[in-house]
Amino acid sequence: xxxxxxxxxxxxxxxxxxxxxxxxxxxxxxxxxxxxxxxxxxxxxxxxxxxxxxxxxxxxxxxxxxxxxxxxxxxxxxxxxxxxxxxxxxxxxxxxxxxxxxxxxxxxxxxxxxxxxxxxxxxxxxxxxxxxxxxxxxxxxxxxxxxxxxxxxxxxxxxxxxxxxxxxxxxxxxxxxxxxxxxxxxxxxxxxxxxxxxxxxxxxxxxxxxxxxxxxxxxxxxxxxxxxxxxxxxxxxxxxxxxxxxxxxxxxxxxxxxxxxxxxxxxxxxxxxxxxxxxxxxxxxxxxxxxxxxxxxxxxxxxxxxxxxxxxxxxxxxxxxxxxxxxxxxxxx
Amino acid sequence: xxxxxxxxxxxxxxxxxxxxxxxxxxxxxxxxxxxxxxxxxxxxxxxxxxxxxxxxxxxxxxxxxxxxxxxxxxxxxxxxxxxxxxxxxxxxxxxxxxxxxxxxxxxxxxxxxxxxxxxxxxxxxxxxxxxxxxxxxxxxxxxxxxxxxxxxxxxxxxxxxxxxxxxxxxxxxxxxxxxxxxxxxxxxxxxxxxxxxxxxxxxxxxxxxxxxxxxxxxxxxxxxxxxxxxxxxxxxxxxxxxxxxxxxxxxxxxxxxxxxxxxxxxxxxxxxxxxxxxxxxxxxxxxxxxxxxxxxxxxxxxxxxxxxxxxxxxxxxxxxxxxxxxxxxxxxx
Amino acid sequence: xxxxxxxxxxxxxxxxxxxxxxxxxxxxxxxxxxxxxxxxxxxxxxxxxxxxxxxxxxxxxxxxxxxxxxxxxxxxxxxxxxxxxxxxxxxxxxxxxxxxxxxxxxxxxxxxxxxxxxxxxxxxxxxxxxxxxxxxxxxxxxxxxxxxxxxxxxxxxxxxxxxxxxxxxxxxxxxxxxxxxxxxxxxxxxxxxxxxxxxxxxxxxxxxxxxxxxxxxxxxxxxxxxxxxxxxxxxxxxxxxxxxxxxxxxxxxxxxxxxxxxxxxxxxxxxxxxxxxxxxxxxxxxxxxxxxxxxxxxxxxxxxxxxxxxxxxxxxxxxxxxxxxxxxxxxxx
Numbered sequence: 001x002x003x004x005x006x007x008x009x010x011x012x013x014x015x016x017x018x019x020x021x022x023x024x025x026x027x028x029x030x031x032x033x034x035x036x037x038x039x040x041x042x043x044x045x046x047x048x049x050x051x052x053x054x055x056x057x058x059x060x061x062x063x064x065x066x067x068x069x070x071x072x073x074x075x076x077x078x079x080x081x082x083x084x085x086x087x088x089x090x091x092x093x094x095x096x097x098x099x100x101x102x103x104x105x106x107x108x109x110x111x112x113x114x115x116x117x118x119x120x121x122x123x124x125x126x127x128x129x130x131x132x133x134x135x136x137x138x139x140x141x142x143x144x145x146x147x148x149x150x151x152x153x154x155x156x157x158x159x160x161x162x163x164x165x166x167x168x169x170x171x172x173x174x175x176x177x178x179x180x181x182x183x184x185x186x187x188x189x190x191x192x193x194x195x196x197x198x199x200x201x202x203x204x205x206x207x208x209x210x211x212x213x214x215x216x217x218x219x220x221x222x223x224x225x226x227x228x229x230x231x232x233x234x235x236x237x238x239x240x241x242x243x244x245x246x247x248x249x250x251x252x253x254x255x256x257x258x259x260x261x262x263x264x265x266x267x268x269x270x271x272x273x274x275x276x277x278x279x280x281x282x283x284x285x286x287x288x289x290x291x292x293x294x295x296x297x298x299x300x301x302x303x304x305x306x307x308x309x310x311x312x313x314x315x316x317x318x319x320x321x322x323x324x325x326x327x328x329x330x331x332x333x
Numbered sequence: 334x335x336x337x338x339x340x341x342x343x344x345x346x347x348x349x350x351x352x353x354x355x356x357x358x359x360x361x362x363x364x365x366x367x368x369x370x371x372x373x374x375x376x377x378x379x380x381x382x383x384x385x386x387x388x389x390x391x392x393x394x395x396x397x398x399x400x401x402x403x404x405x406x407x408x409x410x411x412x413x414x415x416x417x418x419x420x421x422x423x424x425x426x427x428x429x430x431x432x433x434x435x436x437x438x439x440x441x442x443x444x445x446x447x448x449x450x451x452x453x454x455x456x457x458x459x460x461x462x463x464x465x466x467x468x469x470x471x472x473x474x475x476x477x478x479x480x481x482x483x484x485x486x487x488x489x490x491x492x493x494x495x496x497x498x499x500x501x502x503x504x505x506x507x508x509x510x511x512x513x514x515x516x517x518x519x520x521x522x523x524x525x526x527x528x529x530x531x532x533x534x535x536x537x538x539x540x541x542x543x544x545x546x547x548x549x550x551x552x553x554x555x556x557x558x559x560x561x562x563x564x565x566x567x568x569x570x571x572x573x574x575x576x577x578x579x580x581x582x583x584x585x586x587x588x589x590x591x592x593x594x595x596x597x598x599x600x601x602x603x604x605x606x607x608x609x610x611x612x613x614x615x616x617x618x619x620x621x622x623x624x625x626x627x628x629x630x631x632x633x634x635x636x637x638x639x640x641x642x643x644x645x646x647x648x649x650x651x652x653x654x655x656x657x658x659x660x661x662x663x664x665x666x
Numbered sequence: 667x668x669x670x671x672x673x674x675x676x677x678x679x680x681x682x683x684x685x686x687x688x689x690x691x692x693x694x695x696x697x698x699x700x701x702x703x704x705x706x707x708x709x710x711x712x713x714x715x716x717x718x719x720x721x722x723x724x725x726x727x728x729x730x731x732x733x734x735x736x737x738x739x740x741x742x743x744x745x746x747x748x749x750x751x752x753x754x755x756x757x758x759x760x761x762x763x764x765x766x767x768x769x770x771x772x773x774x775x776x777x778x779x780x781x782x783x784x785x786x787x788x789x790x791x792x793x794x795x796x797x798x799x800x801x802x803x804x805x806x807x808x809x810x811x812x813x814x815x816x817x818x819x820x821x822x823x824x825x826x827x828x829x830x831x832x833x834x835x836x837x838x839x840x841x842x843x844x845x846x847x848x849x850x851x852x853x854x855x856x857x858x859x860x861x862x863x864x865x866x867x868x869x870x871x872x873x874x875x876x877x878x879x880x881x882x883x884x885x886x887x888x889x890x891x892x893x894x895x896x897x898x899x900x901x902x903x904x905x906x907x908x909x910x911x912x913x914x915x916x917x918x919x920x921x922x923x924x925x926x927x928x929x930x931x932x933x934x935x936x937x938x939x940x941x942x943x944x945x946x947x948x949x950x951x952x953x954x955x956x957x958x959x960x961x962x963x964x965x966x967x968x969x970x971x972x973x974x975x976x977x978x979x980x981x982x983x984x985x986x987x988x989x990x991x992x993x994x995x996x997x998x999x
Contacts, residue, residue, distance in 0.1 A: 031369040036697040038725050040718065048407045048429055052373065055399040056436040059371050064397070064730070066721040069406040073735045074714045075958050084962040086843055091958030094970070096714055099957065099981040103722040177419055291432065292408050292424030296417040304427070315432040364702040381740045381762055385706065388732040389769040392704050397730070402739045510752055624765065625741050625757030629750040637760070648765040 001328045005131065005140040007148045007187065008216065012194055012224055019156050022317075022324035025061075030327075034063035037330050040104035041067045041141070042097065044077065045112040049291060050141050050149065053318040054108060057326055060319075068100060079111070079126050098133045106137035106329050113144035113181040116256040121145055121182070122212050137329040145213065147183045149325065150290050151191035153317035157310060158195070158243065160317070161286065165196045166225070167242035168282075172234075173203040174298040175271040179250025179261045184290045186213045188245050193221035193228050201230035202237040204271065206253040206264045239280040244308075245288040246273045248298050273299040275306065286310045334661045338464065338473040340481045340520065341549065345527055345557055352489050355650075355657035358394075363660075367396035370663050373437035374400045374474070375430065377410065378445040382624060383474050383482065386651040387441060390659055393652075401433060412444070412459050431466045439470035439662050446477035446514040449589040454478055454515070455545050470662040478546065480516045482658065483623050484524035486650035490643060491528070491576065493650070494619065498529045499558070500575035501615075505567075506536035507631040508604040512583025512594045517623045519546045521578050526554035526561050534563035535570040537604065539586040539597045572613040577641075578621040579606045581631050606632040611641065619643045667994045671797065671806040673814045673853065674882065678860055678890055685822050688983075688990035691727075696993075700729035703996050706770035707733045707807070708763065710743065711778040715957060716807050716815065719984040720774060723992055726985075734766060745777070745792050764799045772803035772995050779810035779847040784921040787811055787848070788878050803995035811879065813849045815991065816956050817857035819983035823976060824861070824909065826983070827952065831862045832891070833908035834948075838900075839869035840964040841937040845916025845927045850956045852879045854911050859887040859894050867896035868903040870937065872919040872930045905946040910974075911954040912939045914964050939965040944974065952976045 007015060039058045043051065051067065058065045070077040070091075077096050078089035085092060101107045109130055113121040120126075127143035140148055158167075169192040171185060185201075189209065192199045199217065201209055208230060217228045231237050238244065254260035278285055287308045293299050303309060340348060372391045376384065384400065391398045403410040403424075410429050411422035418425065434440045442463055446454040453459075460476035473481055491500075502525040504518060518534075522542065525532045532550065534542055541563060550561045564570050571577065587593035611618055620641045626632050636642060673681060705724045709717065717733065724731045736743040736757075743762050744755035751758065767773045775796055779787040786792075793809035806814055824833075835858040837851060851867075855875065858865045865883065867875055874896060883894045897903050904910065920926035944951055953974045959965050969975060 029369075036695075036726070036728075038722050040722075043406060046406060046408055046423075048401060048424060049432055051407060052399055052401055052433055052436050056371050056373075059397040059399075060369070062369075064725040066718050066725075067406075068714060068718055072406055073709060073712060073733075073738055074717060075712055078961070082962070082967060085960035086963050090712075090960065091714060092961050094961070095957050095959065095977065095981070098978055099715055100718055102978065102982040103718050103985050291428050293428065294418035294423065295411070295425050295427070296415070297419050301415060311428065312431055312435065315428070316435040319436050362702075376739060379739060379741055379756075381734060381757060382765055384740060385732050385734055385766055385769050388730075389704050389706075392730040392732075393702070395702075400739070405739055624761050626761065627751035627756065628744070628758050628760070629748070630752050634748060644761065645764055645768065648761070649768040652769050 003138045004148055004325045004329060005138065006146050007151045007191055007194065008220065015155065015194065018152065018324050018328060019159060021327060022156055022320045025323050025327060026320050030061060032062040033327060034058065034061040034330050037063040038104040039063060039065040039326065040100045040107045041065055042100055042107065043067065043069045043110045045110050047110060049315050049318050050110060053322055057319050057323045061323060061326060079129065081129060093130050094133060097130045101134045101136045104136065106139065106326070107134055108139040108141045110141035111143055113183065115179065115181060115250065118210060118252070118255040122210060139325065139329070142183050145182050145186045147187040149318060149322055150184055151187040152321040152325070153314055154188060154288065155191055155195055156317045156321050157288070157314045160313065161310060163242050167197055168200065168240055169197040169243045169245060170200045170202050170237050170241045171245045171247065172273070173207050173271060174246040174248050174273055175265065175269050176248030176294060176298055180248045182209065182213070182249050185209060185247045185249050188247065189213060189217045190220050193217040193226045194224050196224040196226040199226060199228045200237045202232065202234060203230065204232055204268055206251045207249065208252055210252055234277065235280050238277060241281045241285050243286050243288055244273065244277065244281065246299055247290065272297060273303050275302050278308065288314055291315055336471045337481055337658045337662060338471065339479050340484045340524055340527065341553065348488065348527065351485065351657050351661065352492060354660060355489055355653045358656050358660060359653050363394060365395040366660060367391060367394040367663050370396040371437040372396060372398040372659065373433045373440045374398055375433055375440065376400065376402045376443045378443050380443060382648050382651050383443060386655055390652050390656045394656060394659060412462065414462060426463050427466060430463045434467045434469045437469065439472065439659070440467055441472040441474045443474035444476055446516065448512065448514060448583060451543065451585070451588040455543060472658065472662070475516050478515050478519045480520040482651060482655055483517055484520040485654040485658070486647055487521060487621065488524055488528055489650045489654050490621070490647045493646065494643060496575050500530055501533065501573055502530040502576045502578060503533045503535050503570050503574045504578045504580065505606070506540050506604060507579040507581050507606055508598065508602050509581030509627060509631055513581045515542065515546070515582050518542060518580045518582050521580065522546060522550045523553055526550040526559045527557050529557035529559040532559060532561045533570045535565065535567060536563065537565055537601050539584045540582065541585055543585055567610065568613050571610060574614040574618050576619050576621055577606065577610065577614065579632055580623065605630060606636050608635050608639065621647055624648055669804045670814055670991045670995060671804065672812050673817045673857055673860065674886065681821065681860065684818065684990050684994060685825060687993060688822055688986045691989050691993060692986050696727060698728040699993060700724065700727040700996050703729040704770040705729060705731040705992065706766045706773045707731055708766055708773065709733065709735045709776045711776050713776060715981050715984050716776060719988055723985050723989045727989060727992060745795065747795060759796050760799060763796045767800045767802045770802065772805065772992070773800055774805040774807045776807035777809055779849065781845065781847060781916060782922040784876065784918070788876060805991065805995070808849050811848050811852045813853040815984060815988055816850055817853040818987040818991070819980055820854060820954065821857055821861055822983045822987050823954070823980045826979065827976060829908050833863055834866065834906055835863040835909045835911060836866045836868050836903050836907045837911045837913065839873050839937060840912040840914050840939055841931065841935050842914030842960060842964055846914045848875070848879070848915050851875060851913045851915050854913065855879060855883045856886055859883040859892045860890050862890035862892040865892060865894045866903045868898065868900060869896065870898055870934055872917045873915065874918055876918055900943065901946050904943060907947045907951050909952050909954055910939065910943065910947065912965055913956065938963060939969050941968050941972065954980055957981055
């Protein structure tokens with residue numbers, strides 16, 4: 001494995017092998033495996049779990065890491081090709097990314113969606129422009145429409161909990177004051193489909209996931225014996241569900257139009273996950289969320305602090321899953 | 334030792350043993366002692382010494398660390414229980430702290446006082462809400478009214494200098510443009526009392542330390558043969574003093590009332606420690622300060638740059654004292 | 667070697683030996699050479715290459731590092747002697763720098779020019795005031811008029827490329843929206859002279875490098891068989907040139923006068939390096955730049971993305987050159 005940019009770049013069997021490696025490293029730590037290796041971490045957007053778990057993961061494998069956060073101790077990075085750089089950014093990603101890659105053995109890059117042009121975001125225009133500058137092993141720390149580290153951690157979390165392969169996975173939109181990117185819903189949707197689950201996307205009108213993402217998930221489901229459909233009927237969606245995966249995202253019917261998005265979401269503050277959502281779910285239906293989560297806005301305290309919530313296990317599995325990714329990328333085995 | 338949150342959680346003998354360990358590690362470094370161990374450092378407030386010395390201390394013992402600073406590369410953290418999170422903070426400490434703890438072998442948290450409600454700050458409401466989420470070894474990097482790492486370093490500094498156990502320790506208020514927290518005066522007061530010193534709190538009217546803190550120090554003094562009293566008479570306080578420990582703090586008579594505090598301190602700019610303060614002190618009376626210090630505002634250049642000042646030794650002992658804490662917490666011996 | 671503050675502190679032979687060490691460490695890595703050693707990095711100004719390459723370099727040699735960035739997670743540092751600190755800065759460099767030095771085995775400091783008083787900047791008043799507080803090995807990470815790490819990396823880059831010792835090195839002014847410091851032009855000028863090159867400083871009127879810098883370079887050239895002159899005739903300067911080293915800097919004829927500087931530079935936007943600059947240069951004339959570079963403002967895409975550009979190799983050599991500096995400072999051999 002030379003890059004970890006999209007779970008869809010791996011076959012189902014390769015994902016299973018990676019998860020097996022994660023479990024093996026969890027059971028039998030290898031504190032010297034990556035001795036002398038250096039991970040560079042470039043964050044164009046904020047982070048807590050990714051920032052901490054990658055540093056911790058490298059350290060647990062005997063390696064080290066450095067963090068670069070443009071605009072905070074480092075020059076702001078321009079990412080637009082051909083830009084006449086007479087504004088705030090003092091450095092272009094063409095230089096910055098290539099230079100950082102030359103200092104480390106593997107590089108991770110986080111670059112959220114611009115959130116203006118859906119086609120450009122779906123094409124990963126910005127992330128790919130940086131990725132093509134890097135010849136070293138490269139990790140997607142969350143791009144416009146992908147978050148493969150989260151997806152791998154989520155898969156492992158369901159395995160850890162014994163969630164059946166064919167179980168019902170409801171990916172539900174949740175309220176947030178602002179439109180958030182599609183990266184996590186896109187990654188979770190594809191991951192659950194590739195795992196072979198019965199995937200239901202539950203979302204209000206105007207928030208349907210783009211057809212390209214739905215199609216990609218359906219292709220994965222086709223290979224794995226799973227299925228993918230969408231609805232705006234909460235009770236029906238949750239009926240018998242094993243997982244409620246809550247996630248906030250922006251209106252896709254008016255992508256990039258902040259005013260239209262705000263008008264749409266203004267009447268959706270009820271999409272805060274509460275205990276009464278689970279009435280028709282399976283008895284042990286779990287609440288998943290990638291975090292950070294706005295308490296009592298996207299998910300209520302009563303759910304996050306209750307027995308259904310597995311968000312801590314998901315976050316912990318960022319560490320275990322990423323250690324497998326680092327091991328595979330840097331040991332080459 | 335499972336946590337290092339308050340020097341008062343340790344007996345005098347346990348503190349002495351910790352200081353002995355610090356001296357032993359200073360004489361005979363153990364560069365592999367914490368190999369493979371990871372320290373997480375969560376800073377909700379600025380830091381220089383704590384930030385640098387904990388990273389350096391882990392490295393000197395063969396371990397590693399990562400730093401998380403909410404609002405700088407990481408989401409702002411909400412700490413209020415039950416908050417409806419529709420404001421600036423994207424993540425709640427309930428998730429953030431627990432997640433960070435799951436990535437490391439020990440966690441340090443810095444969370445200054447809110448400075449609004451004295452009872453809440455004295456009860457360490459905010460720090461304790463985070464501390465109870467952590468099952469891993471936990472270190473208080475400065476909370477509302479405590480700074481045990483500073484207290485331990487200060488004790489060692491006095492030992493290093495041969496300051497007599499029963500010597501006079503004057504904790505003096507010093508001027509600062511704004512009201513600062515009670516953490517360091519509270520910690521220094523208790524530390525000196527537990528060391529067995531003759532403690533005199535020198536402060537202007539309106540700045541008396543809360544009775545709960547004075548009582549706690551008196552209990553420690555009772556066990557150690559020391560004493561604690563307070564005064565606003567500088568010459569009398571410093572007469573025969575071995576230590577002048579200067580520290581800025583907010584008015585306690587109007588805690589949380591910025592305007593009243595400002596009015597009180599406006600006429601106290603003379604409380605800047607100068608050489609002429611030491612007229613009646615012991616010949617080798619030392620100036621201690623936890624740093625950072627505003628030169629020529631809280632303490633004059635002539636004192637900081639003179640022979641009395643031991644602020645550099647105090648700061649250096651943050652490293653030596655904390656290495657003992659880390660060793661004890663992570664080696665368990 | 668106890669300090670690395672100015673390439674001029676070393677003889678030409680000592681520089682050559684340092685470059686030989688850099689090449690040796692490049693060929694035959696020593697991943698345990700600095701095991702247990704700690705590098706402190708204090709950045710009073712932004713950085714990407716210096717920040718990442720020093721962390722990576724320490725890690726590649728088995729050591730570790732910590733980063734302190736005043737104003738970002740750490741108190742703002744006052745650097746003026748005798749200041750009455752009633753403003754934004756909570757800590758003075760007199761304390762901060764000395765404390766950081768006490769935690770590490772070597773300290774690096776970055777402190778750009780104030781850009782107000784040319785004499786003070788030429789005298790390195792600010793940097794030297796901090797440097798004299800440090801007894802540990804000290805590294806200049808860029809001061810008011812020096813950047814020895816960049817100079818060493820640039821020298822190695824020319825060696826790597828086989829640029830002849832007596833080749834023509836054109837240091838050319840380039841446009842930038844604001845006046846930038848003299849550190850890199852000063853360091854590059856002296857470095858090329860000490861290497862023995864035919865140095866030509868190409869700059870518009872008002873941007874001549876200060877006589878003190880030209881004289882220093884001429885002394886170095888005198889010892890090395892090189893030469894130093896200046897001109898504003900681009901074609902003549904570039905005729906037969908082996909290197910075009912582009913760099914932005916502020917007007918020296920009105921140093922510290924922002925309005926006068928802006929008026930001067932307003933008519934110099936044509937000083938953006940383009941392919942047609944190289945008409946009379948040697949066939950393999952290289953474009954060097956220390957980075958960050960504003961694309962299509964200081965240097966055009968067509969040059970940076972073309973075969974002449976060696977800016978990536980320069981940046982990579984920051985790592986290799988600094989590893990030699992760290993090795994020499996911390997191993998003492």
